[in-house]
Amino acid sequence: MDIFTQKESNVQSYANNFPVVFSTAKGSHLYTKEGDAYLDFLAGAGSLNYGHNNDILKQALLEYIEQDGxxxxxxxxxxxxxxxLLAMQRYIFAPRRLDYKVQFTGPTGTNAVEAAIKLARKVTGRTNIVSFTNGFHGCSLGALAVTGNQHHRGGAGMSLNGVTRIPYEGYADTDGLSLFSAMLDDNSSGLDKPAGVIVEVVQGEGGLNAASPQWLRRLSDICKQHDILLIVDDIQAGCGRTGTFFSFEPAEIKPDIVTLSKSIGGYGLPLAVVLYKPQYDVWKPGEHNGTFRGNNHAFVTAAKALETYWADDKFAQHIDQRASQVTQCIEKVSQQYSSLFNGVKGRGLMQGIECLDGDVAHQITQECFHQGMVIETAGPDDEVIKFFCPLTITASELDKGLAIFKSAVDKVAPRLIKQAS
Structure with missing residues (x-):
């Protein structure tokens, strides 16, 4: 561990909570050189939806490399x-009756968000962007401006402008969309008419707040009424994480712009794309570019993932079944220890249990780690324990992970309850 202490920047974060050196990984497990196994309920923060070193994707990649692709x-x-591109059209766009152009950006989610915001401004000629409380969209300056978290915003070292923030669904019992609509209709509201609205259907880092289909349809209607582009940031909630390939599908809306990254590469390889309706393809050649927007290894594994998992609805059914396992467990634990938990949040395999505070969540997740599971927290105060296993996890593996969680709660609960009293 000395080399990490001596040479790696203080900016590292996950390693602080999981202070071991991982050597190999397979499926839903991480392994140290000593052979210690850890169930992975973090999954690369959502970039490993198909698990570590997925055999099907690995074989396609190895064959491609062997041929000097x-x-x-x-x-x-x-x-x-x-x-x-052919796989996206065949397995994703056509079955959902979506007509999107595909832009390849630099291979990170934040770069896709930067491109989406720039495009909305370029299309409309307006500059203001509306985002939501507790939203997280990345740490480069444009994406950070539409992010709510003060910890991340504080790293900018400068003011972050050009954004109006409104309440997300359920925030402080405020009807943010009624407020937004009223401000758009009022010439004295002080709201500069926005170029676009950026929203997460499930707020990954913001605490697993999930927007209802009704709320999303209202937001879509407001945007259409006022000629505002609707941008759905599906970087963390997309690629099946909420049960459908796109998180917005249950709402039956068709966003103007969609950002994807994380698991779109299939194998954990860096890849990011921006999808948008053809009439918005107004870029000049090279106007938004990046050296690594052509990661062909990621194209190979991404195409194979789409062909393997999204040709029919079997994978979505598998996700739904595994999600029910999670829901049943965490709802039971939440009810059993009602003084420690405020309830269950999220959707699909993007669920969490909201703790009394961040200290409670930290103690539980640390005990999970001691018992052989990597699991992290989310929310404004890291108060939500986030169940984020690979989507390919088996029923027995998931049961094992949930049993570790239950055991961790049972172990630390007496101490936490005593502290609270």
């Missing part, structure tokens, strides 16, 4: 990119 290609055409 193109690794890096900027935005030049390649066979790998063609196969990815």
């Amino acid at each position: 193109l690794t890096h290609g900027l935005d030049m055409h390649s066979d790998a990119k063609a196969q990815f």
Whole structure:
């Protein structure tokens, strides 16, 4: 561990909570060199929906590398990119009756958000962006401006402008959409008409707040009425995490712009895309670019993931079944220890249990780690324990992880209840 202490920046965060050195990983498990196994309920913060070293995706990648397939290609055409685009059209767009252009940005989610915001401003000629309380969209300056978290915003070292924030559904019992609509209709509200609205259907880092289909449809209608582009940030909630490929599908809306990253690469390889309706493809060549927007290895595994898991509804059914396991467990624990928990949040395999405070959540997750499971927290005060296992997890593996969680709660609960009293 000395080399990490000596040389790695203080900015590291996950390693502080999981102070071991991982050597290998497979499926839903992480392993140290000593052979200690940890169930992974973090899944690369959502970039490993199909698990670690998925055999099907790994074989496709190995065959591609063995054939000296193109690794890096900027935005030049390649066979790998063609196969990815064809897979998106066949397995994702066509069945959902979506017509989107695909923009390849730098391979991080925050770069996709930057591009989406820039595009909305370019299309409309307006500058203001509306975002929501507890939203998280990345740590580069444009994405950080639409992010609510003060811890992350404080790292900017400068003012973050061009954004109006309104209450998300359920925030402080406020009807944010009624407020938004009224302000748009009032010439004296002080709200600069926005170019776009950016929203997470389930707020990943903000505490697993989940928007209802009704609320999303209202938001979509307001945007249409006022010629505002609706941007759905599906970087964490997309690629099946909430049960459907896109998190907004149950609301039956068609956003103007969608951002994807994390698990779109399939294998944990960096890849990010922005999807938008064809009429908004107003970029000049190279106007938003990046050296690594042509990760052909990620194109290979992404296409294979779409072909393998999204050709029919079997994978979605599997996610729904596993999600029910999580819900049943955490609802039972929440009711059993009602003095420690405020209830269950989220959707699909993006669920969490809200603790009394961040200290309670920390003590439980640390005990989970001691018992062999990596699990993290979310929310304004890290008060939500976040169940974020690979979507490919088996029923027995998930039962094992939930049993570890229950055991951890049982162990620390007497001390926590005593402290609270």
